[in-house]
Amino acid sequence: MPNFKSPIHSWFKAPVLLTxxxxxxxxxxxTTAQAQLTRDHQLLxxxxxxxIVSQQKLMGNARLAGHTQPxxxxxxxGSRVAIVAGGGxxxxxxxxxxxxxxxxxxxxxxxxxxxxxxxxxxxxxxxIVDRLYAPEGLENQFPVxxxxxxxxxxxxxxxxxxxxxxxxxxxxxxxxxxPEETEQPWFDVTGAEDPLHVAGRLGRPLAILRIGSRxxxxxxxxxxxxxxxxxxxVLPDPVKSVPSQVMKLSDQPR
Amino acid sequence: MIQFxxxxxxxxxxxxxRCIAIPLALATGxxxxxxxxxxxxxxxxxxxxxxxxxxxxxxxxxxxxxPADTATQKNQFKLTVAQEExxxxxxxxxxxxxxxxxxxxxxxxxxxxxxxxxxxERTGFAFRDGELENKIDNGVFPVPLGRHLRQKDPRYRHNxxxxxxxxxxxxxxxxxxxxxxxxxxxxxxGMDSEDTFGHFDTLDGKxxxxxxxxxxxYAPRFSAVRRVDNMQNAKYSSQxxxxxxxxxxxxxxASDFSASTKQNVALDTNETTLKxxxxxxxxxxxxxxxxxxxxxxxxxxxxxxxxxxxxxxxHSISETTRLxxxxxxxxxxxxxxxxxxxxxxxxxxxVNDTVSLQQIVTVETDDDNAILRVTKVASKIAARPGxxxxxxxxxxxxxxxxxxxxxxxxxxxNRLQYVAGTAECSIDAKFIHTDNDSSSLTLRWEIDKPVPxxxxxxxxxxxxxx
Numbered sequence: 078m079p080n081f082k083s084p085i086h087s088w089f090k091a092p093v094l095l096t097x098x099x100x101x102x103x104x105x106x107x108t109t110a111q112a113q114l115t116r117d118h119q120l121l122x123x124x125x126x127x128x129i130v131s132q133q134k135l136m137g138n139a140r141l142a143g144h145t146q147p148x149x150x151x152x153x154x155g156s157r158v159a160i161v162a163g164g165g166x167x168x169x170x171x172x173x174x175x176x177x178x179x180x181x182x183x184x185x186x187x188x189x190x191x192x193x194x195x196x197x198x199x200x201x202x203x204x205i206v207d208r209l210y211a212p213e214g215l216e217n218q219f220p221v222x223x224x225x226x227x228x229x230x231x232x233x234x235x236x237x238x239x240x241x242x243x244x245x246x247x248x249x250x251x252x253x254x255x256p257e258e259t260e261q262p263w264f265d266v267t268g269a270e271d272p273l274h275v276a277g278r279l280g281r282p283l284a285i286l287r288i289g290s291r292x293x294x295x296x297x298x299x300x301x302x303x304x305x306x307x308x309x310x311v312l313p314d315p316v317k318s319v320p321s322q323v324m325k326l327s328d329q330p331r
Numbered sequence: 332m333i334q335f336x337x338x339x340x341x342x343x344x345x346x347x348x349r350c351i352a353i354p355l356a357l358a359t360g361x362x363x364x365x366x367x368x369x370x371x372x373x374x375x376x377x378x379x380x381x382x383x384x385x386x387x388x389x390x391x392x393x394x395x396x397x398p399a400d401t402a403t404q405k406n407q408f409k410l411t412v413a414q415e416e417x418x419x420x421x422x423x424x425x426x427x428x429x430x431x432x433x434x435x436x437x438x439x440x441x442x443x444x445x446x447x448x449x450x451x452e453r454t455g456f457a458f459r460d461g462e463l464e465n466k467i468d469n470g471v472f473p474v475p476l477g478r479h480l481r482q483k484d485p486r487y488r489h490n491x492x493x494x495x496x497x498x499x500x501x502x503x504x505x506x507x508x509x510x511x512x513x514x515x516x517x518x519x520x521g522m523d524s525e526d527t528f529g530h531f532d533t534l535d536g537k538x539x540x541x542x543x544x545x546x547x548x549y550a551p552r553f554s555a556v557r558r559v560d561n562m563q564n565a566k567y568s569s570q571x572x573x574x575x576x577x578x579x580x581x582x583x584x585a586s587d588f589s590a591s592t593k594q595n596v597a598l599d600t601n602e603t604t605l606k607x608x609x610x611x612x613x614x615x616x617x618x619x620x621x622x623x624x625x626x627x628x629x630x631x632x633x634x635x636x637x638x639x640x641x642x643x644x645x646h647s648i649s650e651t652t653r654l655x656x657x658x659x660x661x662x663x664x665x666x667x668x669x670x671x672x673x674x675x676x677x678x679x680x681x682v683n684d685t686v687s688l689q690q691i692v693t694v695e696t697d698d699d700n701a702i703l704r705v706t707k708v709a710s711k712i713a714a715r716p717g718x719x720x721x722x723x724x725x726x727x728x729x730x731x732x733x734x735x736x737x738x739x740x741x742x743x744x745n746r747l748q749y750v751a752g753t754a755e756c757s758i759d760a761k762f763i764h765t766d767n768d769s770s771s772l773t774l775r776w777e778i779d780k781p782v783p784x785x786x787x788x789x790x791x792x793x794x795x796x797x
Contacts, residue, residue: 123558209499212549215713222553229557238560246552247498248746249524253770253797256716263555272556280554281498 123240123273127287128183128305130273131204135181138207145177146208147220147312148284151259153227156190161200162308164299175220177310180205185306188225192234199233200304201225201288206273207281209245218315221283224261233288241286244276450532450735450781456517458773462509499551501714501746501796503527503722504707506542513538519740524769527741529705529726531734531782538736543705548720549713550746550796641708641725641789702729703737704787714796719750722794727787735781739790743771746797753793760788 121130135141152158152172159169166187185202211219229239276282293304509521513530527543710721749772754762759779767773
């Protein structure tokens with residue numbers, strides 16, 4: 078019996094096979110590329126030079142443009158916080174200052190404190206990476222608190238670099254705690270982790286605080302952009318809200 | 332027994348549709364057209380100050396007993412002996428009055444003299460996981476009725492995608508996520524954190540649930556993540572070398588921060604210190620706030636409760652703006668502006684404006700369906716951790732019939748801590764609080780007596796933001 082084979086059948090068979098092989102190859106290549114794309118790689122990190130993360134965030138978020146975010150710098154009691162800008166520093170005898178900052182700029186402060194009976198001066202920097210959306214009229218009553226603890230100052234005085242990322246907690250995953258203005262909960266991450274990324278997983282990063290031990294020279298401070306810093310808007314301190322107390326009419330003093 | 336209840340309901344339905352069309356229309360008209368007039372008259376007769384009673388803190392003895400095993404009976408609605416007698420007498424009276432179409436007979440049948448007659452007895456309660464199956468046939472189905480009828484889907488979760496959420500706010504109220512349902516054995520299903528609702532019984536054997544509106548309080552909370560780099564350990568790295576030679580500093584800052592020209596521009600923009608002038612005005616307001624000293628007005632309405640809706644149970648359009656305080660901040664968070672849900676049908680109408688922070692849920696009805704309106708307001712729209720916020724819940728029976736076993740429940744979120752001893756209620760109620768899964772409390776008010784048509788009450792309590 079002759080081996081009959083249709084010419085149409087043979088013509089159709091080869092391209093179909095080639096097409097199937099090409100499809101499988103494409104799917105494999107795409108899967109590999111997809112796996113590479115899903116790696117945990119983030120564009121920004123806290124090791125970037127001060128101000129870069131803020132500038133990148135400003136370019137990616139139109140709501141940051143032109144917005145002045147109130148920030149409250151809270152240093153340990155007994156220290157003095159001054160603003161470094163415009164070739165000089167402001168006079169200050171207070172350990173807390175409330176300022177308005179804009180994204181894309183770097184702000185620097187001078188903290189005078191006493192570490193183990195030794196007067197020291199550090200120049201921490203703060204940059205804003207996101208903003209708050211407070212109800213109208215209450216923006217200044219809810220600034221972003223940047224708390225500088227005694228441990229932060231001690232670490233920086235010892236020659237170490239302290240990078241602290243302040244983030245907004247998610248309301249649903251917060252742990253109840255006693256509120257204190259001078260005590261902001263924080264935890265350390267290892268050198269292999271980036272605090273900006275860790276804060277992004279836990280909430281919304283708002284500000285990056287960097288404290289090093291380097292003291293600028295007189296020439297650096299005297300420049301118009303002293304130590305790469307901008308001048309923030311000085312704001313009044315938030316008003317302490319009176320806790321609502323119910324008092325019987327008979328309890329009122331006469 | 333259940334079949335008997337169904338028969339009674341069917342008899343009553345025929346009775347209502349065929350024989351007492353006029354009374355029903357009158358009953359509808361009483362509510363639909365003269366609600367304002369009735370409430371106005373009621374407002375005139377009602378004192379301006381509601382005497383709120385401080386409820387005692389419960390102890391273990393007053394806690395209701397939880398049924399040991401309700402798996403076999405949880406889907407059934409139990410009739411008490413009194414309720415059975417009531418239905419028997421009611422059916423007999425309906426049979427004798429079937430030819431009488433006067434409204435007096437119909438309303439007399441509804442009231443029946445005894446205020447506690449016709450409702451099941453409270454036997455305790457329990458919180459169950461999961462969802463209750465659809466119990467419309469059993470007469471146990473959830474509210475809002477209007478939403479169900481409008482969506483035509485009993486599984487519709489009304490606010491799962493409606494209300495926007497922000498990580499800067501603390502929310503309390505409404506029926507979040509899973510739909511709250513209560514079965515015949517007082518088991519509560521689908522109660523999530525933040526849920527605030529009321530459930531009640533009707534004379535025709537239904538147990539309904541009415542969620543409240545949502546209250547939003549701006550209360551951001553902050554934490555920090557720190558990393559300490561030891562420069563001594565890394566001094567052999569290239570970065571440290573550049574740092575010592577100041578090459579790294581020159582390279583990075585001279586190049587990247589040549590944008591320092593922008594910083595000069597920023598100095599100009601900081602001429603917006605004009606805003607500081609405005610802050611002085613705000614400081615003046617604070618001084619005025621300190622002078623007020625009106626916080627001693629216990630047993631009366633507080634300034635934040637000064638709404639007709641809270642005082643008289645009547646919503647005025649002119650107060651919508653005040654209730655929507657903080658709306659602009661919410662607009663930042665959502666793209667879909669405007670009225671989120673609007674519907675109008677024969678059945679109860681619910682206009683749900685979810686744009687505002689103080690969500691307004693307006694309920695109207697033009698028939699005799701039982702509806703419990705639960706309205707919630709807070710004393711502050713923003714609070715820092717540690718501050719106290721006072722909540723006020725106003726509940727009203729908007730139906731022409733009395734409703735019984737009215738129970739108000741507020742499942743507090745983890746950011747709110749109930750201040751002990753601050754629960755108050757304008758009418759007799761039993762206050763119970765139990766621990767919940769959010770490390771906070773579930774507050775429960777069990778109203779002792781049935782709530783007559785058009786009547787309601789006010790509940791107050793305080794929470795500390797944490």
